[in-house]
Every structure is written in C-alpha cells, then in structure tokens.
Amino acid sequence: xxxxxxxxxxxxxxxxxxxxxxxxxxxxxxxxxxxxxxxxxxxxxxxxxxxxxxxxxxxxxxxxxxxxxxxxxxxxxxxxxxxxxxxxxxxxxxxxxxxxxxxxxxxxxxxxxxxxxxxxxxxxxxxxxxxxxxxxxxxxxxxxxxxxxxxxxxxxxxxxxxxxxxxxxxxxxxxxxxxxxxxxxxxxxxxxxxxxxxxxxxxxxxxxxxxxxxxxxxxxxxxxxxxxxxxxxxxxxxxxxxxxxxxxxxxxxxxxxxxxxxxxxxxxxxxxxxxxxxxxxxxxxxxxxxxxxxxxxxxxxxxxxxxxxxxxxxxxxxxxxxxxxxxxxxxxxxxxxxxxxxxxxxxxxxxxxx
Numbered sequence: 001x002x003x004x005x006x007x008x009x010x011x012x013x014x015x016x017x018x019x020x021x022x023x024x025x026x027x028x029x030x031x032x033x034x035x036x037x038x039x040x041x042x043x044x045x046x047x048x049x050x051x052x053x054x055x056x057x058x059x060x061x062x063x064x065x066x067x068x069x070x071x072x073x074x075x076x077x078x079x080x081x082x083x084x085x086x087x088x089x090x091x092x093x094x095x096x097x098x099x100x101x102x103x104x105x106x107x108x109x110x111x112x113x114x115x116x117x118x119x120x121x122x123x124x125x126x127x128x129x130x131x132x133x134x135x136x137x138x139x140x141x142x143x144x145x146x147x148x149x150x151x152x153x154x155x156x157x158x159x160x161x162x163x164x165x166x167x168x169x170x171x172x173x174x175x176x177x178x179x180x181x182x183x184x185x186x187x188x189x190x191x192x193x194x195x196x197x198x199x200x201x202x203x204x205x206x207x208x209x210x211x212x213x214x215x216x217x218x219x220x221x222x223x224x225x226x227x228x229x230x231x232x233x234x235x236x237x238x239x240x241x242x243x244x245x246x247x248x249x250x251x252x253x254x255x256x257x258x259x260x261x262x263x264x265x266x267x268x269x270x271x272x273x274x275x276x277x278x279x280x281x282x283x284x285x286x287x288x289x290x291x292x293x294x295x296x297x298x299x300x301x302x303x304x305x306x307x308x309x310x311x312x313x314x315x316x317x318x319x320x321x322x323x324x325x326x327x328x329x330x331x332x333x334x335x336x337x338x339x340x341x342x343x344x345x346x347x348x349x350x351x352x353x354x
Contacts, residue, residue, distance in 0.1 A: 001041045006072035013042040032086045033100065040082065044073050078133040080141075088129055088140075092122045097140065099131070111140060120144050135211060149282030154239035157286070157341065159334030160229060160274070161293070161326045162243055162267045165311055168225050169326035171334040172232060176225045181218060188214040218266050226273035233283045240278055241337020242271055243290035286344075288336040297321055298331035 001020055010016040017038050024034040048068070051057050058065040087100040095118070098107045113121065124144040132139050159171040167176040191210070195203040233240050245267055278285045294314075296303045302318035309315050314325040321328075 001037055002044070002072045002075060005041055005045055010042075010045075013038060016042055028102065030087075030100065032084065033102075036082050036084075036087070041073075041075075044075075048073060080130045080132040082128045082130055084128050088131075090121070090125070090142075092118065120146065135208075146280065148279045151282050151284050152237060154284055154341065155237045157239045157241045157334045157337035158229065158233050158236070159241045159330040159332065159337060160243070161330040161333060162245065162270065163326060166326050167221070168229065168270065169324075169330050170229060170232070171327070171330040172236070173327070174228060174232065175326070176221075176228075181221055184217055185214060219269065222266060222270040222273050226270060226277050229274055230277040230281055230283055233278065234281045239284040239286065239337060239341060240274060241333045241340070242274065242285060242287050243293070243333060244287040245271075245290065284341065286337045286340045288333055288340055290333070293329045293332040293336070294325060296328075296332050298323070298328050298335070 001016075001024070004010075004020050005016055008015075008019060010019065017035075020038060021034055024037060025031070029037065052065065052069070057068055083099065089098045091097065094108070095112070096108045096110050098105060099109060121142055121144060124146045125142050126145045127143040129143065130141040132141060157171075161169045163169070163178070164182070165178055167178040167181065169175045188210075192207065195207050229240065232238075275285050292303050295305055295307050297307060297314075297316035297319060299321045300316060300319040302316055304317050307314055307316055308325055310325070312325055314323045314328040315321070
C-alpha cells in the first residue's frame with residue numbers, strides 16, 4: 001500500500017482507495033480492515049508532508065531529506081493497529097474482547113486493567129482503539145471521552161515555576177525537588193553506559209529488560225506532582241498559571257555537560273498532565289509569558305538581572321526583599337496568570353442607564 005501511494009503520489013484518500021481497495025480485498029482483508037489500512041497509509045504520508053513543510057526533516061537538498069523523500073514509508077510489522085467497533089468488541093463484565101485478525105476473529109481474549117479504568121472504559125469509551133505491542137506484551141489503548149467538570153470562577157491563581165533543580169515550585173509553598181529524579185537519571189545513564197561497553201549477550205539482555213525504566217519513573221513523578229498541584233488548586237478554589245515554555249530547547253544555549261540533563265527535562269509532559277487533570281477537576285488553567293519572572297521582585301516589581309544572586313537565592317536591589325528564587329518566580333507567574341484571566345474574562349457589569 002505504501003509503495004503504491006509513493007509511486008502514484010496519491011493526494012487524497014479516495015484516490016488511494018481507488019488504486020488499492022480491490023487488491024486488498026483479493027488478498028483476504030475484510031472491507032473494514034482494508035479501509036483502516038488505506039487510512040493509516042494516507043495519514044502517514046500526510047504527516048510526512050507536514051514535517052517536510054515545517055523543516056523538521058532538514059533543509060531542501062539535505063542528505064537526510066533526500067533519503068526520506070526518495071523511498072516509500074516503511075511500516076513495522078508490530079506497529080500500532082487501529083480498530084473500530086466493527087473489528088473489535090468489548091465485553092466489560094467478563095473483561096474480554098473479541099478482535100478481528102487476518103486469520104479470523106478471536107473471541108474471549110482477556111484484558112487486565114484497574115477497577116477505576118474499567119469504570120471509565122465502561123462509561124466513556126468512544127471511537128477507535130489501538131492495538132500496540134510493547135516489549136513483547138500487547139496493549140489495547142482505548143479512547144475515552146470523559147466530560148469536563150464545570151469550570152469554577154477562581155479566587156486567585158497558583159503560579160507554577162518549572163525547572164530542573166526544582167521540578168515545580170508553586171506560589172503556595174509546595175516545592176517538588178528534582179534531586180532524587182536527577183540522581184535516578186544519572187544512575188540509569190551510568191548503568192546503560194557500562195552495559196553497552198560490555199556488549200555481551202547478558203548485557204544486551206539486561207539492557208532490553210531495563211528499557212524505558214527511566215521514562216516510566218519520570219512519568220510517575222510527573223503524575224504525582226501534577227495531582228498535588230491540581231488538588232491544592234481545587235481545595236483553595238484557585239486557578240493554575242503555567243509558563244509557556246514552547247520552543248525553549250531551541251532558544252537556550254548550554255554547555256556540553258548540561259545538554260543531557262536539559263534535554264531529559266520533561267516539562268511539556270508535566271504541563272500536559274496538569275492541564276488534563278485540571279480540566280477534569282474544573283480548575284481553570286492559563287499560560288503566561290515567563291520572560292523576566294526570575295529577575296522580577298514579586299513585592300515591588302523591580303526587574304534587574306542582579307536580583308537573581310544564585311540558583312536558589314533572590315535579593316531585590318530596590319526594596320531588599322530576600323526570597324527563594326523559584327518561589328519568587330512562581331509568585332510573579334501567579335500575578336501574571338490573574339492578569340491574563342481578567343483580560344480574557346467576560347464583563348458582568350450592568351449596562352449604564354440611558
């Protein structure tokens with residue numbers, strides 16, 4: 001299918017279907033499975049075209065871009081496969097699924113999940129599910145459309161300053177220290193380096209066994225931090241103000257020794273976790289410009305580069321306030337969050353009398 005799409009430079013899904021649908025059916029695929037194959041290939045080429053247009057695959061004429069553009073997209077045999085309700089049916093009470101395969105439909109395949117996940121699955125599952133294979137284990141990723149809670153009118157905003165030394169610092173005093181996570185990353189990095197240097201079968205087997213362990217640990221930490229922040233905001237009827245850090249990896253210049261730590265910083269994931277947990281709890285979230293928040297005094301508003309004495313210490317050169325640097329920045333973010341919220345909020349003032 002991918003080869004046909006590449007050779008014909010097919011612009012639309014309908015055209016690709018016209019070239020390939022009959023052939024797919026003759027090879028034994030059902031009608032719905034054939035449609036999914038066509039859609040998946042078309043989506044892959046659409047994504048490739050968007051990446052090329054955005055310059056993500058190099059400049060025009062570069063070696064990398066020429067290599068990608070000169071051959072069809074290749075699909076792994078164990079890549080994710082989409083299923084809709086015609087190809088996959090769920091039996092929630094028995095915790096089984098009936099799934100279509102190229103060798104016929106397989107029934108009573110058991111699946112495992114937590115009690116809370118099963119409740120959400122039963123109440124809110126909609127649309128397609130993706131079957132993936134990860135480390136030899138099959139997973140079904142189901143799409144659940146969970147309704148958002150009604151958004152409250154915040155009494156104030158909790159500012160969240162994101163960083164590497166301190167993963168998250170809030171204006172209410174909560175600080176998620178990154179020392180333990182950074183130590184875990186260094187330990188995992190050294191262990192990988194040692195095993196790769198040995199290059200024995202047992203070392204390769206252990207590397208495979210430990211695959212994604214660091215990523216899972218960091219993801220779990222981000223879930224804990226996000227839940228703590230959202231719970232505090234919900235308890236105090238406050239909103240959450242986050243820094244808009246998009247593009248920071250391209251803007252910041254670092255020494256070579258700092259690059260690994262910086263590029264392991266999962267600030268985007270933490271922000272996404274806070275946003276979706278806040279939406280489920282009805283807590284409003286706003287994004288603010290972080291420029292100058294680490295150099296501005298939260299008491300008098302004076303901005304000066306010398307105010308930031310060190311990573312942890314902030315001393316205002318104007319009013320003399322001494323504070324933790326990240327706590328000071330989070331208070332500035334909270335103040336900007338309130339400004340952004342008020343600027344975008346509808347006015348409820350009564351109409352003036354004629």
